[in-house]
Amino acid sequence: MRFARFSLAALIFCAHAALAADPDWPPETYDPQPAEADLLLPMPCGGAMAFRRVNVPSGGMLGDYRVTLGSHEAERGYAEYRRVAWLAGAFAGEKGEGDRHYFIGKYEVTAMQLAALSGACPDSGNADLELPAVEISWAEAVLFAERYSEWLLKSAPDLVPTRDGSVGFLRLPTEDEWEFAARGGTKVGPAEFSAKTFAPAGNLDESVVHDGNSYRELNLIGTLKPNPLGIHDILGNAAELTLDPFRLNAISHQFGQAGGFVARGGSFRTRPADISAAHREEYPPVDKHGIRRQNTTGFRLVLTAPALPSRDSIEAAQKAWQALAVDPNSKAEPGGPKLAEEQADPVKEARALAEAAPSDEMKRRLENLSFVIAESIRTRNQERERAARELLSNAVFAARRVMDNIAILTRWTELVKATEDPTRRARYQQNLDKDRQVYRFNLGYYLDRLTTIAESYDDIALVTQARVLTVEYNDRALTTLPSITDDVLKQLTLMRSQGSAAKAPIEKSLAAMVAKEGR
Numbered sequence: 001m002r003f004a005r006f007s008l009a010a011l012i013f014c015a016h017a018a019l020a021a022d023p024d025w026p027p028e029t030y031d032p033q034p035a036e037a038d039l040l041l042p043m044p045c046g047g048a049m050a051f052r053r054v055n056v057p058s059g060g061m062l063g064d065y066r067v068t069l070g071s072h073e074a075e076r077g078y079a080e081y082r083r084v085a086w087l088a089g090a091f092a093g094e095k096g097e098g099d100r101h102y103f104i105g106k107y108e109v110t111a112m113q114l115a116a117l118s119g120a121c122p123d124s125g126n127a128d129l130e131l132p133a134v135e136i137s138w139a140e141a142v143l144f145a146e147r148y149s150e151w152l153l154k155s156a157p158d159l160v161p162t163r164d165g166s167v168g169f170l171r172l173p174t175e176d177e178w179e180f181a182a183r184g185g186t187k188v189g190p191a192e193f194s195a196k197t198f199a200p201a202g203n204l205d206e207s208v209v210h211d212g213n214s215y216r217e218l219n220l221i222g223t224l225k226p227n228p229l230g231i232h233d234i235l236g237n238a239a240e241l242t243l244d245p246f247r248l249n250a251i252s253h254q255f256g257q258a259g260g261f262v263a264r265g266g267s268f269r270t271r272p273a274d275i276s277a278a279h280r281e282e283y284p285p286v287d288k289h290g291i292r293r294q295n296t297t298g299f300r301l302v303l304t305a306p307a308l309p310s311r312d313s314i315e316a317a318q319k320a321w322q323a324l325a326v327d328p329n330s331k332a333e334p335g336g337p338k339l340a341e342e343q344a345d346p347v348k349e350a351r352a353l354a355e356a357a358p359s360d361e362m363k364r365r366l367e368n369l370s371f372v373i374a375e376s377i378r379t380r381n382q383e384r385e386r387a388a389r390e391l392l393s394n395a396v397f398a399a400r401r402v403m404d405n406i407a408i409l410t411r412w413t414e415l416v417k418a419t420e421d422p423t424r425r426a427r428y429q430q431n432l433d434k435d436r437q438v439y440r441f442n443l444g445y446y447l448d449r450l451t452t453i454a455e456s457y458d459d460i461a462l463v464t465q466a467r468v469l470t471v472e473y474n475d476r477a478l479t480t481l482p483s484i485t486d487d488v489l490k491q492l493t494l495m496r497s498q499g500s501a502a503k504a505p506i507e508k509s510l511a512a513m514v515a516k517e518g519r
Contacts, residue, residue, distance in 0.1 A: 025124040029112060032130075032222035035230050039103055039303075042156050043148070045121035049113060050106035051303055052230045054181045056089040057471035058100055059464035061313070061320035064088040066386060068194065069179045070249070071278035080278040081249040085176040090168065090305040091161050099471055103161070104173060104181045105300035107221040107232050108132035108240065109144070117147045130220050132238040132298040137291045138172075138261045138283065141241050141299040145170040148301070166309030172243040173302040175280070178264050182235065182277045184228035186475040196276050197235060198227040208236035210275050214268035218295070235275055238298035239263040246282040260284035260292075267296035324378045346373050388457045389465040395453060395492075396469070396485050398446040402510055403484075405439035407519040443510075447495075447503060450488075454496040462489060480517070487513055 024046035031038060031050040039051040058065045064086040071080045093099030112129035114136070115122040122129055136144075149169040152160050161168045173181070183193045192198070199207045207225045214236075222232045234240070245258035263283040266275050286292055308314050357363035412432035419425045453462070466485050473481040491509055494502040 025112070029124055029130050030110070031106065032220070033226065033232065035226075037230075038106060041152060041159060041303075043113060044116045044151060044155075045124075047113060047116050047124075049109075049148075049301075051103040052106045052181075053101050054089070054104055054177070054185050054229060055099070055101045055471050055475055056087045056180070057186060057468035058088050059467055061316045062324060063464070065468070066382065067176075067180060069176065069183075069278070071196070071276060077251075078248055079280055080276075081251060083249065083254070085180075087176055087180055090307075091163055099467070102177065103303035104177065104229075104231060105302070106226075106230065108238050108298045108300050109141075110221055114144060117144060117151065127220070131218050132221060132233070134218060134238050134295050134298045135293040136241075136298065137293060138241050138285055139291075141172060145172060145301055161303065161305070163305035164309040164313055166306050168303050168305045170301045170303055172241055172299060175242050175244045175262055175264065177302055178234075178240065178242050179277055181229055181231060182227065182265065186472045187228040189476065192228075196278075198277070199235075204272055204275060208272075208275055209233065209268050210236045210266065210272050211269050212272045216269060218268055234300075235265045235277065235279075236270060237268055239267040239270075239281065239294075239296055240265050241283060241297060241299040246280075263297050269296055324374070324381070346377075385461065385465060388453075388461050389468055391449065391453050391456075392462060392465055392485070392488070393469055395446065395449040395488050396481055398442065398449055399484055399488055399491075399510065399513075400481070401442045402439065402446050403514050403517075405435065405442055406511055406514045408435050409439055410514070410519075443507070447506065450492055450495045450506070454492050459489075459493070462492065484513065 025048070027034065027048075030043075030048045031040065034050075037053060039053065040048045041051065042048050056065045065088065067085055067087060068082055069085050070082040071077075072082055073080070089100030089102045091101055091103075093101060109132065110130055111133045112122045112124065112126075114133040115129065149171075152170075153167060157167055182198070183195075184198050185193075188198070197204065197208070204210065205213045205224075207227065209219045209224065219233075219237055221237075224232065226232045227234055240263060242262045242264055244262050246260050246262045247258055248255035259282055261283045263281045264279065265277075266279045270279070283294075283297065284292055308317060353366050355363075357366055409432065412428055412435060415428045416425055416432060419428060466489060469485055470482045473479070473485070487509060491502070491506045494505055494509075498505070
């Protein structure tokens with residue numbers, strides 16, 4: 001492993017002093033461990049920067065994805081305790097809104113990449129320039145992202161993902177974007193996501209440059225294994241600046257004072273015991289020496305897009321916002337509130353009363369009440385959507401178990417028919433009878449799940465959550481489950497229309513699903 005020998009200023013000076021003989025950088029300087037689905041964006045001087053896609057499954061204009069970030073450990077709870085966050089991707093994939101995503105730098109920004117946007121072309125043969133760019137201020141990192149976005153817009157606009165015709169741009173990641181990607185996003189299950197690090201127990205050295213294996217020096221990018229999303233050095237090596245101001249944790253919320261900025265992930269000087277996806281430190285923009293610069297702190301970028309890229313998106317956001325606080329069971333008619341008639345929607349009723357209030361104080365309090373009611377309904381709706389997704393996922397796995405039972409029963413039945421030896425046939429029949437009992441139990445459990453879901457949720461809510469599950473399943477390489485999810489939705493329609501009479505056609509459908517898999 002190579003390590004830092006110069007300050008950032010010296011590295012940039014060297015880059016400006018020596019033009020590369022060949023302006024095209026060797027691929028190992030910007031993507032030393034190439035992988036499928038890398039997004040490579042060009043840079044000046046024939047360079048490039050690699051990005052990885054981060055899926056954030058969600059549905060609708062204001063649909064977002066709930067995650068729990070932080071750590072359950074109390075020792076650093078004041079800064080790192082568990083908290084709920086909501087994310088949404090900027091870009092929509094081919095499958096629409098449920099397939100939303102953003103991109104994050106595959107590696108930390110290197111001194112060579114920094115220099116390429118700072119003046120003359122850097123010497124692509126200088127291995128020290130392949131180190132992460134450190135000793136950089138937060139403002140300089142933000143300025144680099146702005147300059148790179150501007151250069152891409154002028155030089156390679158067709159290569160940058162767009163949203164509703166608006167070109168994407170680069171910036172520092174938010175804390176939530178950074179930690180979601182650091183933990184592995186939807187590439188891992190909930191248990192792995194909540195783990196201290198993505199590295200298996202005892203194998204931290206294979207993926208993280210820390211105080212125990214770095215020789216207390218910065219290392220070249222991409223020398224170790226990536227995390228489940230294919231991202232390198234997101235823990236350790238250089239701590240990474242984020243877009244957000246630092247706030248303390250007050251358990252129920254982030255503390256009100258916004259301090260310096262946040263550096264995440266620890267560095268090559270962080271002890272192995274302190275390496276964590278929840279690790280965060282305050283990075284004030286200045287200290288007693290002036291502008292804050294540390295040889296342990298660098299950054300990586302995210303590629304995202306405007307939240308409101310077009311007039312159509314503004315109108316869609318307005319409609320989606322108005323629907324957030326609507327009770328799905330409400331029969332309220334559209335239109336503005338009128339005092340002359342009661343509103344079935346409690347938010348509209350409170351707003352109607354506020355409009356007719358005889359005093360400013362009463363109007364203020366009623367408007368505040370409408371906000372509290374709207375917030376409560378929105379929270380309940382979010383929890384209801386999450387419960388629908390969990391129930392649907394439970395039904396999908398239950399269907400998978402029943403399908404496995406059917407395949408086993410088919411095999412035992414074939415053996416009973418094909419075996420002439422009475423003793424073996426009796427043993428096979430005994431196994432068949434035993435597994436038939438298991439099948440009946442699992443089928444009953446599955447039908448119970450379908451009944452509960454059909455009684456609790458309509459097709460629109462379930463289709464939306466099915467899109468989210470499809471992204472999660474594909475990311476975790478559970479490739480058979482998306483098609484099973486589609487079949488479960490069809491069987492839910494049968495259950496909703498036929499009730500208990502749907503058992504026979506559902507069994508037939510499950511058998512057809514097994515046959516389709518060729519088992």
